[in-house]
Amino acid sequence: MAVIPLAAHFHGDFVIKLLPVDSGATMDEVAAAAAANSVGIHVPDQPGRTLRVRKQGADEAFPRTSTVADSGLEPTECVEIYFE
Numbered sequence: 153m154a155v156i157p158l159a160a161h162f163h164g165d166f167v168i169k170l171l172p173v174d175s176g177a178t179m180d181e182v183a184a185a186a187a188a189n190s191v192g193i194h195v196p197d198q199p200g201r202t203l204r205v206r207k208q209g210a211d212e213a214f215p216r217t218s219t220v221a222d223s224g225l226e227p228t229e230c231v232e233i234y235f236e
């Protein structure tokens with residue numbers, strides 16, 4: 153698989169971060185990677201709530217088991233991560 157750099161905006165964080173992810177990573181794995189850089193640092197944890205990923209500006213989140221390759225996201229494209 154290939155490493156894809158995504159711009160990740162975690163809801164509540166004031167910084168958009170470059171997030172390198174594997175093209176075979178699921179959206180749950182992308183959310184977990186983004187959370188490692190924001191939750192407990194700039195964003196308070198929300199135990200029991202599910203993290204979701206959507207393309208910036210989209211109304212709906214990607215399915216949690218879909219992969220980065222399945223999503224059609226391009227390098228440096230921005231995704232939003234949020235607690236559902």
